[in-house]
Amino acid sequence: MVVNQNQNTHVLMVSAALQGHLNPLLKFATCLISKGILVTIATTELGRHRMLKHAAVAANPSIKLEFFSDGLDVEFDRESNYDHWLETLRTKGRENFSNLTTELSQHTKFSCLILHQFVPWFIPVAKEHNIPCAVLWIQPCALYSIYYRFFNKLNDFSILQNPNQPLELPGHPLMELQDLPSFILPNIHLCFQKLLSEFFTYLLDVKWVLGTSFEELEEEVLEVMAGDGVRPMITTVGPLVSGFLLGKKEESGVSVDMWKADESCLKWLDGKELGSVVYVSFGSIIVLGQQQVENIAMGLLKSGKAFLWVFKRTAGSAVELPTGFLDAVGERGLVVNWCSQEQVLKHKAVGCFLTHCGWNSTLETVVTGVPVIAFPEWTDQPTNAKLLTDVFKMGVRLRKRDDGIVSSEEVERCIREITEGPAAEAMAKRAAELKEAAKKAVENGGSSHRHLEKFVSDIVG
Template structure:
């Protein structure tokens, strides 16, 4: 009798925030499209928020509780484990405490989840591999104890991996309290000033727990069979090649919705992900009324909240530019200090014929709209990959963590825009913002910025296309999983016909 086939199961575990979950979901969907079964494990609080708050960018989300179905997003099963805290606990009140609690209780509870999924009499899952991200490095220890091969999806540019690797192996080469302005030279990278480095490697970093998770990720590299990155080889060729003597890191991105990459959606790949807030429906209709390459798009992502002074500076620059703008200003619930995140009084009335301010937008649709001329951004890596894939130049306005390095890459390495730098008081002056808007839209280098952005857009599409560098890396990963599973006498239903055929 023919031996029963068993699907190869992959478990993905991500830090539970929107910017970490979406790249995982998009990688998971690609694995699923090639015949693997994927489960994403999130914390219970995040699953609760998904069920009650979120706006999925796909129509196939299932809110589990109502009918006892397994919750899923785009066909990817969602499972949850406790982070050791009650649903009512305010996790934003002390990030260091939360990260320590997660590292203490997460391993035990994730182990229990994996065990319970494997013992489910209705749908048992024997995982062939576990994939984590750098913010939950302890997952590698869980996988090791369970005897399951582990990989990591690095959700920042490979350049950041090289920086953290260099810092934790040779910290003396980086800025110190005694020499805070020390520049850093690493293989495959330009000379990096203090202002170009991620905030977690600087001597006055106040988020010790976040620095520690990167240290643990680097320390656990030997426990990982695969290191993948949400980037693509052509974008970071020099640094990827320079890192090969320490670790093989392979680009599998950009992990963005298919429409940004010129792909058809016949396999349900498009708009895989979640938005924790509902997009304002007015955006696209408003953009449709604007001329091509005329609109300034301003957004600082899901986490950054600008101070009152920063808000006033941007508002003044936009108003005085006399150009149409679309500005995402998150609701007042995100206010952390008086006036933070709030528009100056009278701004909406003064600019009602010039711009549109919304609490949230469908960024993928906005960036791909022909009216968008440039993107004023905090330089979160997901947003940077989206703007690269859309071919839109940027004005970089970095704040913290990886954003200063991403801004350095976008302006000085990839050549797709300009980077704002604060004055001696740490303030981005409105006059400078206005000057950069003029320069990137009509200045002597504006044509150069657009041409370079278009070039990277084409290269991003080539990377994910059939036979491209990222497509090949994903297929090599799948082939290795299949080989490992076969050596453990697990039969699988991965159809070899799902491998793309290059012409």
């Protein structure tokens, strides 16, 4: 229900134009709009370019989109030059966002600036403009715990020097090197490690840390953090997914899909039996090599199961499906460039999800009660895979060879294990239980509903 007296409350959100970073902000914006709060979302010019290209922006009188330059041309290849892009965003982007905030503040009084952990340099902008700052933590609470302990040097992380020694952290399962977020590993992704280190330095100026997860999903790690006096403590307001997945009437929000979805797959799914389809997608960033694509294709083919595969073709990539693959699978398989993932996961025909374990995808599969085959690559994905298999207990994990490649036999093995193996029924039952817990968390009186009400009360007050 919209609370009319909140209409004078206006929040500003900011993110770089990455699909997986914008999506949770947009979901949270929809929650705030439902409480009568006005929202402005600022993102980089690349977002404007991609959104307009696909005509994917839906108007809503309670939400406005604003754009600022990250200091680079739209054509610049950010995904291959993270170091340079992040440094430019940190300097030029920060300056341009601050100027935009000055301009917007001439006619709008913002009650809060909401950002996520991957743009920490905008936290001081909130302080400069005297706007209270909130972080929407767009990974699991478990990652907040791991990073908080690592960057504040609170625990022994000697596993990074001695990979054979497992990592023991309060509130977490015993972890091996393959379970850790890649951004704390030595000598790789150093630009992101620097970024997160800065984030935890700036945390002193953050009033709220809001998690996209929900209490019942990560109960143990949240209890331990609270008991250890972690400050600021993370408060869950999720799962942040589209309302229709939670049985709610969908509020009109804003769509910023940066790729055009192929809607034909939903009609294709209509013709498949209940729970018979393996859905395969690795998100908007990961690009697999030729050998890995061929192994996945052969594993799917040999499994005998129906499948829907989102195979995103990117400019300049020479990676292709194996010759004759589509002819061999016929009507049993469908390959598309992009799809409406939430609609697909909600479809009755989908029985399991072969996923990279990005957190947005993880929340969506939890909320729809779809068991997973975990294929993590980097950032939080290895830890998310560990959560899905060992904490949430609703999935299996693909084992890589020494060369980092997953064999076709391993793909086939995991498909069979999740669909017909001895533990398949238990995993499906657990997935169904978490689906119900997610719905209860956002209902009136649920854990996330209470936390959201408290946050709204704080910023309106």
